[in-house]
Amino acid sequence: MFPYPSGAGLHVGHPEGYTATDIIGRYKRMKGYNVLHPMGWDAFGLPAEQYAIQTGTHPSVTTRNNCDTFRRQIKEIGLSYDWDREINTTDPGYFRWTQWIFIRLYNTWFDENLRKGRPVEELDIPPDIEAQGNAAVREYTNSKRLAYYDHASVWWCPSCSIVCANEEVLTDGSHEKCGNQVMKRQLKQWLLRIPHYAERLLEGLETVDWPEGIREMQRNWIGRSDGAEVDFSVSGSNLKIRVFTTRPDTLFGATYMVLAPEHHLVEKITTRECRKQVGDYIKATMLKSDLDRTDLAKEKTGVFTGSYAINPVSGSKIPVWIADYVLTGYGTGAIMAVPAHDTRDFEFAKKFSLEIKCIMDPDTDNSTLREAVLRGDECWTEDGKYINSANPAKGIDINSLNLQTGISTITQWLEKERLGEHKTNYKLRDWLFSRQRYWGEPFPVIHWDDGEIEIIDENNLPLLLPELEKYQPGETGESPLANAPDWVNVTSRDGRRGRRETNTMPQWAGSCWYYLRFIDPKNNERIFDPEKEKYWMPVDLYVGGAEHAVLHLLYSRFWHKVLFDLGVVSTDEPFSRLFNQGMILAFAYETATGAKVTADQVTEKDGKYYHSETGSELRQIVAKMSKSLKNVVNPDDVINRYGADSLRLYEMFMGPLEATKPWDEKGVKGVFNFLSRTFRFVSNPANLHEGGEDPEVLKALHQTIRKVETDIDNMRFNTAISAMMIFLNIITRKEKITRETASLFTLVLAPFAPHLAEELWQILGNAGTLAYEPWPSVNETYLIEDTYEYPVSFNGRLRFHLPLPLDTPEEEIGKIISADPRSGKWLGGNPPRKIVFVKGRIINIVV
């Protein structure tokens, strides 16, 4: 995953994944593969803009400087990127195509029958819409587009005058940048209809080689749930309240209903007597943040509307309440409450003394619990046998059925009676796709004064950002782009007036498709050459942090599927294999009062840590690297002290790539020692000879080649390095190896420590670079063993070792063991009861 080039430069966490793919890239090249290993910059984003507000420096200047720093640092690490393919999301030659994709989204609708996106030109307009004229047709078309413009409720930070993404709002409802409370606000926004692709996004997860945890997180985020929608009529009116439930089987236990405070029927059904309390409650709800509303520690709240609904199966009158535990954005924004069999409804019913009617005899051995459930004193959400669940007059009876058959029986009945229908719901919501910022891709959109939205012709892309005097956002929720009237105001040839869209796209936009542009980064005619796309896609290996588990990886998959439906790309999924590298933590030190101390001011003595100047004792903690903890490790410092190869090697030697692990400079010293010893040994002519190679060295060499190649294939770089260390220890003991062996070992080391390996390659008298030398092939004949040192155990306890030819027949083992003088002690004069012999593994004697 490409980085956001921050002003702070790289920390040692960045090169972890980069080194891993670099090793694989170099190794695969040696194996003869054509490798696409590129790098670029996800360079739109808020920090450069905040800096512009403070200093007036144009974000492009800040961005360029930051990219220069990142590029320099990455080059110093020796990452073998193809720099001809470098891309930058802020480059007009790049974001022109981001805008192009937006236009594609705008001009696409989702065909539910074919389950794919199609151009809006292919959208059938229903005759009754057609008959209503152009405006109706336009509205209908807009309601189908994957990108649409509408009112949306967004987080707003009044202190920064800026809209915040959900992830920028902390748990206590404050803005992470300034600490002030954010509020909800209605603004006209661009949204993308990602939920249309929910099912496709779920299905695709089954086809990719991704970590199970990430796939599960995406499934949870998409949040498919199957159930039914059921209509409840309001007593004394012809209004109907539709609810969504995953448990239609508990309909007989529905003793009240709850609407979300924002539900459109609330006003209509609230009786005059209840108007004040309902109004007050709605007002109070609006003031609460979403986070307050979902806080489980808080008691449930709600008020009665004064109206009753009719339970469609039992015919009984049940009260209708409003409560903020029912969310407006999910399902129908209304529920039937079954307190006996839903924990949330149970809590609510207890608090407001509502009826709790048990309709299921629980499957449990706990008789106290069972009786409590039957009395309505406890809540039961699992399986059992239905009771009180029949209404002969309506022809429905599910008594004595279990949960699974109960759900299907009652759903079929509901559909037959036209009271409801089977329904699948998703948690996934429309994606809020615009931000009130300057430093992002401008939307290629004009809003004409008559309300029409016009998309700029794609031949006129890119639409560039205007130059600004000030980057401060407007007071009213307008983007800083509103400060550029010459840019914003447009007049058509026929005199029609309009304004350009002043929102910009979120940072996700550029990163949603960057992997595609690497295929053909300089193409000015099209987004990429389709032939090249077919050649390279899908991405064979995508390495990045788990923090992008949902957002980036879900958004990318969504865009990719739309592009696939439109025939722009040739694969349904973009990333065949995903690997998450673990986070690198670092030691931090703090004084008794909690003040943080940088590592260079810490002295270690007898396992304790002291401040170098004050001498006071410090506490060592392991934590994520951050400025506030003063524990950020800069790769520049590591390179200055130990060299780039040591940095690379330690990044990989620390532990498994997927593990979270703490950075420890002592560990860098370990791999530095290994590289130094390698250099001293191989570069010393006294250690090299031209004769035949010692068979033990040959065997060790070929074992090492085998181990390193299988480890690279499995992304287990830590054990590959360990194998090379073992080989060095062996040849150091042998004191002399052939020049040939030294060269082959150098090639094995090359993907990990390319700088040192090149140096050794030349010292060994080889021509040119080793970068394109073929990877050494394993000669199996050197690996064949004829004897094996068997561990001999008695009752599973290892007692001694016994070297035997590998072709020793099993029948002879007993004799050999009995004949061994060491056996007597463990046999204790008895014959072995049983001998377990596993060829080439172990011998175990049961006494």
Add this chain to the structure above:
RNA sequence: GCGGAUGUGGCGUAAUUGGUAGCCGCGCAAGACUUAGGAUCUUGUGCCUCAGGGCGUGGGGGUUCGAGUCCCUUCAUCCGCACCA
């Protein structure tokens, strides 16, 4: 609460996937070389030990000739999600 993962020496970790627990590295100890060592090299290093051995992979139980690995149970830590009906 739900979901995912992880628990192995003083530390980072390894273990042919049911077959010798602790490879490799750090640290530590002793020694060599040295004016010197935060350089280099050698040796040792899980714990206990009456020196024969015993005990050891978070705890308890089980399967097996044999368990870090499989099963049951329990505890702890980390990461996600969280009133989604």
